[in-house]
Amino acid sequence: MVVVNTGDDFEHLxxxxxxxxxxxxYALAGISDPIQGWGIAGETWGFMRALETLGGETWFQLGDxxxxxxxxxxRRLRKGETLSSITTDFCERLGIQHRIVPMSDDPVPxxxxxxxxxxxxQDYFVRRRSEPVVTGLExxxxxxxxxxxxxxSAALCGSFSAIxxxxxxxxxxxxxxxxxxxxxxxxEQRRFPAIAVSPLVGGRALKGPAAKIMHxxxxxxxxxxxxxxxxxxxxxxxxxxxxxxxxxxVRSLGVTPMITNTIMREPRDRSDLAAQVVxxxxxxxxxx
Amino acid sequence: MVVVNTGDDFEHLxxxxxxxxxxxxYALAGISDPIQGWGIAGETWGFMRALETLGGETWFQLGDxxxxxxxxxxRRLRKGETLSSITTDFCERLGIQHRIVPMSDDPVPxxxxxxxxxxxxQDYFVRRRSEPVVTGLExxxxxxxxxxxxxxSAALCGSFSAIxxxxxxxxxxxxxxxxxxxxxxxxEQRRFPAIAVSPLVGGRALKGPAAKIMHxxxxxxxxxxxxxxxxxxxxxxxxxxxxxxxxxxVRSLGVTPMITNTIMREPRDRSDLAAQVVxxxxxxxxxx
Numbered sequence: 001m002v003v004v005n006t007g008d009d010f011e012h013l014x015x016x017x018x019x020x021x022x023x024x025x026y027a028l029a030g031i032s033d034p035i036q037g038w039g040i041a042g043e044t045w046g047f048m049r050a051l052e053t054l055g056g057e058t059w060f061q062l063g064d065x066x067x068x069x070x071x072x073x074x075r076r077l078r079k080g081e082t083l084s085s086i087t088t089d090f091c092e093r094l095g096i097q098h099r100i101v102p103m104s105d106d107p108v109p110x111x112x113x114x115x116x117x118x119x120x121x122q123d124y125f126v127r128r129r130s131e132p133v134v135t136g137l138e139x140x141x142x143x144x145x146x147x148x149x150x151x152x153s154a155a156l157c158g159s160f161s162a163i164x165x166x167x168x169x170x171x172x173x174x175x176x177x178x179x180x181x182x183x184x185x186x187x188e189q190r191r192f193p194a195i196a197v198s199p200l201v202g203g204r205a206l207k208g209p210a211a212k213i214m215h216x217x218x219x220x221x222x223x224x225x226x227x228x229x230x231x232x233x234x235x236x237x238x239x240x241x242x243x244x245x246x247x248x249x250v251r252s253l254g255v256t257p258m259i260t261n262t263i264m265r266e267p268r269d270r271s272d273l274a275a276q277v278v279x280x281x282x283x284x285x286x287x288x
Numbered sequence: 289m290v291v292v293n294t295g296d297d298f299e300h301l302x303x304x305x306x307x308x309x310x311x312x313x314y315a316l317a318g319i320s321d322p323i324q325g326w327g328i329a330g331e332t333w334g335f336m337r338a339l340e341t342l343g344g345e346t347w348f349q350l351g352d353x354x355x356x357x358x359x360x361x362x363r364r365l366r367k368g369e370t371l372s373s374i375t376t377d378f379c380e381r382l383g384i385q386h387r388i389v390p391m392s393d394d395p396v397p398x399x400x401x402x403x404x405x406x407x408x409x410q411d412y413f414v415r416r417r418s419e420p421v422v423t424g425l426e427x428x429x430x431x432x433x434x435x436x437x438x439x440x441s442a443a444l445c446g447s448f449s450a451i452x453x454x455x456x457x458x459x460x461x462x463x464x465x466x467x468x469x470x471x472x473x474x475x476e477q478r479r480f481p482a483i484a485v486s487p488l489v490g491g492r493a494l495k496g497p498a499a500k501i502m503h504x505x506x507x508x509x510x511x512x513x514x515x516x517x518x519x520x521x522x523x524x525x526x527x528x529x530x531x532x533x534x535x536x537x538v539r540s541l542g543v544t545p546m547i548t549n550t551i552m553r554e555p556r557d558r559s560d561l562a563a564q565v566v567x568x569x570x571x572x573x574x575x576x
Contacts, residue, residue: 014302014363044334046352047359055381056360064334064352071335071359072344075302093343 001099002028003151005168006083007110007139007176008121012060013051015070016077019122020173021087021102022069029094037207040065059127084148099150103177106145110176111138121172130209134216137171142179155186162281163187165196167262169210170229171217178233187233193284194234195277197262198223202242206263222246227255235284238262238277256284289387290316291439293456294371295398295427295464296409300348301339303358304365307410308461309375309390310357317382325495328353347415372436387438391465394433398464399426409460418497422504425459430467443474450569451475453484455550457498458517459505466521475521481572482522483565485550486511490530494551510534515543523572526550526565544572 005020019038026032026040033041043063052058062070069090076086082105091100112124114132124132146152154160168174178184187194203222205211211221219225223243227250230237236256239246240263247257258280264270293308307326314320314328321329331351340346350358357378364374370393379388400412402420412420434440442448456462466472475482491510493499499509507513511531515538518525524544527534528551535545546568552558 013359014366015359040338044332044352046332047335047356050328050353050356051360053381054356054360054378056356056363064332064355065338067352067355068335068338068342068344071301071303072339072342075344078302090342093341 001101001150001154003101003103003148003177005173005176006102006104007108007172008125009107010109010120010122012122013057013062014074015067016074016083017060017062017070018073018083018087018102021083021100022066024100025069025087025090025094025096028091028096028098028100031094039063060122084150101148101150103151103183104145104148104180106141108139108142108145108176108180110172111140113138125172125209130212134213136217137175139176139179142176143181145180147180147182151186152182155182158191160190160192162192162278162285163190163194164277164281165194165230165234167197167199167206169199169205169208169213170226171210171213172208184233193236193281195236195238195258195281195284196226196230196234197238197273197277198226198240198243200226200243201240201263224249224253227253227257231255236280238273238280289389289438289442291389291391291436291465293461293464294390294392295396295460296413297395297397298408298410300410301345301350302362303355304362304371305348305350305358306361306371306375306390309371309388310354312388313357313375313378313382313384316379316384316386316388319382327351348410372438389436389438391439391471392433392436392468394429396427396430396433396464396468398460399428401426413460413497418500422459422501424505425463427464427467430464431469433468435468435470439474440470443470446479448478448480450480450566450573451478451482452565452569453482453518453522455485455487455494457487457493457496457501458514459498459501460496472521481524481569483524483526483546483569483572484514484518484522485526485561485565486514486528486531488514488531489528489550512537512541515541515545519543524568526561526568 002024004024006018008020009018023038031040033039040063043065047064047067048058073086083102084105087100110121112119112134113136114134116132165174199205199210200223214221223239224246227237231253236258237250238258241259244259250257260276290312292312294306296308297306311326319328321327328351331353335352335355336346361374371390372393375388375390398409400407400422401424402422404420453462487493487498488511502509511527512534515525519541524546525538526546529547532547538545548564
């Protein structure tokens, strides 16, 4: 089961867009654009070009095939279906074996507080290219949100054998999930191993504004700070070789460090890292 | 000013679609697909193919560029703009000199009564390919609809110098316009010439189900029946050479027949026919 942040979701051109869900769906369907890091490989842009001619908003790029997901999902949401159930159906149709679950079917839009005032997530991230200085983050509606039913029933049935927090932006992409009531305590009270993979390598994010945001929030952009962020929620943190020097400090926080290559350039890098994380989870599960 | 039927308008995939308005817009923008007779030339179909993969409805074809019109128009309609004002803006952006005006900004959806029960227009026309036997037509909401403000102010200011009813399906495409309160009396009380061009040539429609519907409604599919349909609303009817034999019968209805070539294969055929119709209107205006 892949639990995905929906704090980035927004309505655009009258369409419900779930960027993180779509990125995971496209990746696991094997159709994602490897160069852009979002969208569909070999995408066409007829819609976007025509929209520009008509004077529509073009700051958020929507490819022709990608658009089918937004239009069809919006139609089904308006009919009363949940984001979870639509996502499950799309995954089946795209031949995805995994269960992809949005963190919640309730809206939890991320508000980025900046020196220029509060910005909705996509305004900050796409329109403003993460340039404004971040002063805080707000996951609005999180307190009222229910975690997606698939997560709570898996928790109830004791179906989790491990949880892996992927190398993602802790503030923008993981914190919103942790803000959904029950998710943090699911990790705190776990009877299974939880492992995070550091998104920072040598103090830098491989992509995105994680290091910049940490700096702006007065944190040291380093894997040690990532360990601190997840303390109490994880057993182990996977660090890149570049951060081997931080191993002892991580261990002193009560988090087991594992040093390996975390930079994923080729598919082989991904499966290698995944295999190591799974092996670590298996060995951790055998610990008392 | 081109007044266009909106009886075919419908909501599809959560989008407001105005097929006749778009066909006229694309034609006058010089971007229409000359082979299909609808849509945009050189269109791409990434959206439609992806929608099919996702299990969406694909019986109504929406090209990638065409889709931009529907998405942007729907967004603006939901914000409270009128179809008229959006259409005017799109025309400007597409470099169209003409004023294209939907007959009304209020919904007047055509219901096709058939032997299989009532069908919404696109269900009948596209999904069922005009196959069910028509027993009647209903322009629902017509009584409450107001004619578009551009038409009523042109009428009020006496701006019309002639009205031409194009060679279109009288039952499906012209009758809905005539059903909007004020339009029929605008023609009946006119002080300017009105001319129709017969959509039937030798008893056949050049495209579409006009002849089939006339037959099903118990009418003779002929240009004479067209003259009867428009009696009291027009001064002259333009007939194809193939229907020259009907000239006297048309004249006996009080309608002046004009015989010419009405089959438009090449752009030249169109401008020739248009020039003749304009010349006829000019000469008719000089009559007492």
